[in-house]
Amino acid sequence: MKDIVYFDNAASTKPTAEVMGAFNKACNDCYGNPSSAHSAGVKAEAIVNESKNVIASLIDASCDEIVFTSGGTESNNMAIFGIAERYKRSGNHIITTKTEHPSVSAPFKSLEQKGFKVTYLDVCDRGYVNEESLYAAVCDDTILVSIHHVNSEAGTIQKIDKLSESVKSKNRETIFHCDGVQAFGKIPINLKNVDLYSMSGHKIHCVKGIGCLYVKKGIKISPLLYGGSHQGGLRGGTENSMGSAAFGVAAKTAYDRMNESHQKVLEVKNRILEIADGDRILINGDKNNSSPYILSMSFLGKKGEVLLHYLDDKGLYVSTGSACNERKKSDSGLAHFGYSKDRVSSVIRFSFSRFNTPEEADYCISVLKEALEIIV
């Protein structure tokens, strides 16, 4: 067994050699400012545009529908604040769910304080948003709906096609944003009725500090960052040419290997979830149809945090929920699945990448069994 088993890939992943190669090459060859007039600038700009093209083609978008950002959090903030600012005269109502990542829920809370009316939709015990409740919530005043694609804590895959279609059928002016950070590069994406889609690099073996937002042609958003005419005026700031170069490669690889990776992580996941006994060890979310990359289990009677530290000591890295939540004592999103306090406080999230192996899963099971014996 190697020293480290990394099962926290929904928090962040290890950049591949290929990605680091692209990053390094961009550092060496294209360090100019993409906005500079000289040929070093032109070269750097070309790299940025090339990556935009790659990502756009992967999701059937066009190059000018992609805005590079610093990552998922910025993409989500940009989408939500950008729409609210731009369309505030058209309506005062916005909709999201109770199980969003903090980079979505916090902007909504902030807008609520600024006077927006917010509907927070419930989810069922498997984490799904109810299509009828969503349809009922949309009104003439609704300018924005934001729903995640894959839930970061339980792996629930929302039926984005149906949900977005439902919203548009009630009010075709309502803009639909989707936080796709845990989905991009892992499951197919259909942007037919989706206006804005957030993506992140470091969840798919890219370096940290790069992500993007898909903004459908015709949708206008106000920028978060002012400071130049970069990226069509949507985001001031020197473009991250090295990050984009790396992101392009990471995204392309993720798409090329999507099916193969899917099989690999599913095998790892299936091995681990076998220890669930339906009594003291429970699987959270949708047992059958959740993302193969995320497995959330509760070990009733134990504290998730204590289990985590035990596993950590054995070189096994997991998480108790979404990493961004962990430093706060706030309620985990899983409380909104209607789970008991015990079930919520005993959660461990295992999240996988194509580099994980079934042997690692076996090691994980043996350490888990040992931990459950020893820990009070």
Next chain:
Amino acid sequence: MNNSNELPYTKVVLVKYGEIALRGNNRSAFENRLCGAINKSLGGTSYSVTKEQGRILIQKKEIDDELDYDYVVKRVKLVMGIVGICPAIKTENQDIEHLRELALLYIKQIAPKGEFSFKVESKRSDKRYPIKSNEVSALIGEHIFESMENASVRMKNPDILLKLELRTDAYMYIDTIKGVGGLPYGSTGRGMLLLSGGIDSPVAGFMAAKRGVLINCAYFHSPPYTSERAFIKVQDLAKRLSDFTGGLTFYKVNFTDVQLFLYENVLHKRLTILLKRAMLIISERLAKREYCDCLITGDSLGQVASQTLAAIRAQSSAATLPIIRPLAGMDKIEIINLAEQIETYEISIRPYEDCCTIFVDKHPETQPKQDIIESIERQLWDKGLSDLIDAAVVGAERILV
């Protein structure tokens, strides 16, 4: 205004310290230690901190670099043993005419309208200065009085008390900001502080240090029930305390086995008391290793269930060294205020717990009986508790902060 051509002076800070502990041969060593502590509290290398006949003088090394009073006062305020801090001006030219002009300029800067009562107090530490102190005061006072129409002289409670000190150079100042006071660090003896990641114990450590106790710390770590970040938090607290003390010794004790043993063998309502006793026993052994004369805890009377007098009594007999509880009579809000002042509060409120909630009973006994607690402990002693405590002491990691 620094070094204007007509009236050159330099912004400096004069530090006054308690004389109580300055006896004979200790004096110079203490002054050097105080200079060192001040230097450390200021950070960086742009300050010169020197002894100046019963004062400590803080100035900028570069003559053109203007000293920021607020910054220096804020940093130096918490150095143990300092009684007063005086933002002052310094001049080399001690000619009386020059001093009169300088005093007038200084006063005009502070109260330009001149509607105030004032008094001048002078002191010569160099008795070779040709004019007596009283006359110096009178000459300066006269000049101010004559030059500022609305200024009046008052001997008792003047609005402005201008102090002049004639030393190797001349110094003028008006405000004296109160320092922490206390005794020179380490002059009282040595103590072992039971340091947790909470708000109280770092404050208790500060209070003891202020009374001259040299501080060592013991921290109880229980992986996997507490996280590595909880340890880093406590280490950061110890680092912060060491800003006042100039370094300290820190023991990281692995407490998991003792904790689990007690968890399995005692009623959970008594767990906290027995855990605290075990911590005291271990701390005392470490204390003796460091030649300490006392243990220090952050207990505040009645704050939580384990801090009723009955509970404190039931814990105290675990140690033979005296247990100093500097916060005994303080309210939580007072403790928080002090924690904010010494800048440990921000660290203490980081969300990493240093005792897992599993080991905290919802309804602990508030009136435990000392004899019952002791007899429970005695029964467990040979059943494994003794060995586990020995192991915890032997395995304790000594870290210099």
